[in-house]
Amino acid sequence: MATAPSAKLTPLLKDELDIVIPTIRNLDFLEMWRPFFEQYHLIIVQDGDPSKKIRVPDGFDYQLYNRNDVNRILGSKASCISFKDSACRCFGYLVSKKKYIFTIDDDCFVAKDPSGKEINALEQHIKNLLTPSTTHFFNTLYDPYREGADFVRGYPFSLREGVPTAVSHGLWLNIPDYDAPTQLVKPLERNTRYVDAVMTVPKGTLFPMCGMNLAFDRELIGPAMYFGLMGDGQPIGRYDDMWAGWCMKVICDHLGLGVKTGLPYIWHSKASNPFVNLKKEYKGIFWQEKAIPFFQSVSLPKECSSVEKCYLALAGEVKSKLGEVDPYFINLADAMVTWIEAWNMVNSPGEKPALTSLPNATSKK
Numbered sequence: 393m394a395t396a397p398s399a400k401l402t403p404l405l406k407d408e409l410d411i412v413i414p415t416i417r418n419l420d421f422l423e424m425w426r427p428f429f430e431q432y433h434l435i436i437v438q439d440g441d442p443s444k445k446i447r448v449p450d451g452f453d454y455q456l457y458n459r460n461d462v463n464r465i466l467g468s469k470a471s472c473i474s475f476k477d478s479a480c481r482c483f484g485y486l487v488s489k490k491k492y493i494f495t496i497d498d499d500c501f502v503a504k505d506p507s508g509k510e511i512n513a514l515e516q517h518i519k520n521l522l523t524p525s526t527t528h529f530f531n532t533l534y535d536p537y538r539e540g541a542d543f544v545r546g547y548p549f550s551l552r553e554g555v556p557t558a559v560s561h562g563l564w565l566n567i568p569d570y571d572a573p574t575q576l577v578k579p580l581e582r583n584t585r586y587v588d589a590v591m592t593v594p595k596g597t598l599f600p601m602c603g604m605n606l607a608f609d610r611e612l613i614g615p616a617m618y619f620g621l622m623g624d625g626q627p628i629g630r631y632d633d634m635w636a637g638w639c640m641k642v643i644c645d646h647l648g649l650g651v652k653t654g655l656p657y658i659w660h661s662k663a664s665n666p667f668v669n670l671k672k673e674y675k676g677i678f679w680q681e682k683a684i685p686f687f688q689s690v691s692l693p694k695e696c697s698s699v700e701k702c703y704l705a706l707a708g709e710v711k712s713k714l715g716e717v718d719p720y721f722i723n724l725a726d727a728m729v730t731w732i733e734a735w736n737m738v739n740s741p742g743e744k745p746a747l748t749s750l751p752n753a754t755s756k757k
């Protein structure tokens with residue numbers, strides 16, 4: 393039956409998905425996303441000075457949390473939420489009540505595909521999450537569940553059901569997510585390459601997860617999406633999403649969940665200062681040469697049947713094995729445990745009244 397032209401189609405997962413935005417700047421970018429985001433609930437995590445007023449464009453349904461709210465809601469457990477780093481965004485995952493999360497940075501805009509059509513990144517993430525992943529056997533036509541694709545000859549039928557998709561990792565046109573050294577040697581490089589593909593990151597393979605255009609199934613993998621101790625008071629920054637991606641992927645592999653990367657693209661507009669970034673990333677550039685072999689070799693006990701159990705087991709391994717690299721990892725492992733405690737405190741049954749009923753959480757219906 394044709395839909396009346398004037399009827400607004402209800403967006404996919406309208407009441408099952410929150411959009412989480414970390415910001416230390418402003419939210420003007422939302423105007424460009426309005427056609428795609430306006431019917432979804434936004435969770436804005438305001439970083440930096442809580443007394444600064446961040447204006448949310450009219451017409452959006454949102455809750456805005458600043459550092460005072462984080463401290464009030466989590467009490468002593470707020471210590472696990474980073475300050476002055478985009479890692480603060482994971483607080484939004486923790487307070488959300490929805491099944492799905494899409495997180496986007498405030499300097500990411502609507503990109504156009506090669507035909508010039510504006511890309512509804514959220515819609516593509518939802519498609520990625522609602523279709524299985526092919527973790528155990530690589531399909532050479534990439535995502536077989538996309539329109540116009542399928543499993544190719546030789547693909548075992550016993551594996552064609554795939555596994556549930558936990559994470560959808562989108563990419564970026566214009567400013568690529570380069571590390572500081574690469575940014576320094578290639579300051580003018582822009583990503584103009586639009587690759588029309590969605591791929592599953594194979595089981596047993598790690599990848600550099602970027603947090604600027606990312607969606608996930610919060611019920612499947614939420615407790616593993618902790619963005620670590622970064623920024624103010626920490627010896628490292630800008631490894632928040634990387635840390636979360638490594639922990640998440642190890643747990644997805646253990647639990648038989650899938651991670652996809654590729655479409656959708658967003659247009660990333662701001663190149664952050666490479667010298668400032670180098671200072672933040674410096675230790676991470678060394679430590680990742682130890683951390684990656686750790687994640688490649690870590691094995692979780694088979695009795696770890698839930699994300700929480702996996703995450704706590706992983707925290708123990710981080711403490712014992714990476715703690716020898718630097719005391720930072722001992723603090724990080726402790727923060728991983730605090731994160732799970734905070735997650736359960738906010739999300740466990742019989743929890744405190746719904747957060748919007750708490751005073752001060754700025755919200756607008």
Ligand SMILES: O=c1ccn([C@@H]2O[C@H](COP(=O)(O)OP(=O)(O)O[C@H]3O[C@@H](CO)[C@H](O)[C@H]3O)[C@@H](O)[C@H]2O)c(=O)[nH]1
Nearest residue numbers: 414415416417439476477478497498499603604630664
């Ligand atoms: O102290 C801060 C700094 C930034 N934010 C908010 O976080 C995102 C990303 O910030 P920005 O665009 O400045 O950083 P990029 O270099 O482009 O970010 C890449 O590195 C990752 C940082 O870990 C990030 O996910 C990647 O995109 C913006 O929304 C800032 O407003 C903050 O909250 N606090």
Ligand SMILES: [Mn+2]
Nearest residue numbers: 497499660662
């Ligand atoms: Mn950016």
